[in-house]
Amino acid sequence: MHTTQFVESYFDAWNHRDPKGVADHLTADGVYCDIPQNVQRSHDELINSLSIFFKKFRHRYELVGDILTNGNTLAFQYRICPLGSNGNSKPAAPVNGAEFMALNGNGAMTITDYYDSPDEALSSRPASIAPHALQINKYAKSGLSAQQLLDYKDRLKQIMHVQQAYLRPDLTLPKLAEAVNCSVNHLSQVINAGFGMSFFDYLNQHRIQHARELLRKIDDHNGAILSIAFTVGFNSNSAFYAAFKKCVGQTPAQYRRAQNSLSH
Known part of the structure; x- marks a missing residue:
């Protein structure tokens, strides 16, 4: 249509x-x-x-x-x-x-x-x-137009998908805003309004998607889960497990076993 x-x-x-x-x-x-x-x-x-x-x-x-x-x-x-x-x-x-x-x-x-x-x-x-109902819209005076939001969103997708900025373990909202060349407030609005999630959920979504690809390619003998956690940008195994379970509904080990069973 x-x-x-x-x-x-x-x-x-x-x-x-x-x-x-x-x-x-x-x-x-x-x-x-x-x-x-x-x-x-x-x-x-x-x-x-x-x-x-x-x-x-x-x-x-x-x-x-x-x-x-x-x-x-x-x-x-x-x-x-x-x-x-x-x-x-x-x-x-x-x-x-x-x-x-x-x-x-x-x-x-x-x-x-x-x-x-x-x-x-x-x-x-x-x-x-x-x-x-009585909450004040936190974006009321941000000054970000719909066209700017689309432009920033397109730039953000380029940085995340092509440059894979999410692999940086030290990536923060201010650092990402600098890469997009916009204010921290505007980037927060772009992620919230454009993708329907917070910065941390948006960041973890990319990291977990990359981790899922690695878990499908690497078996138990060739890739430790902790190594994958660090590879995709997490600083700790516990943070990786919590984010993976939230996004996928399974632990990384459960997901790997399920994928291995499907391939045999």
């Missing part, structure tokens, strides 16, 4: 208050990420959340400005104009924000929602953010 048609279809589903229509823009294993509230929802979880939300609130969803694209990533700004809760004639203040989508085929692997709104408008957000 063409990018413009995809976004138009997405807005159409929101304006028709169609929970399944919104969620169906995700791939089967896609995730919707609410960055300011640190909430992630799967396809079915998003349907359940929006079903409750649409029964309680009525809004008009508007695209603001152009749709920006960079590879398989697209971004756009939006405005939500609340029409008032059912039975409530006084609408809340508008909500402004931006969404970032990582596409795969005809669906989005991630839909990342980044918004900045007055406190009184936050009560009209979906149920997923209700517990922290």
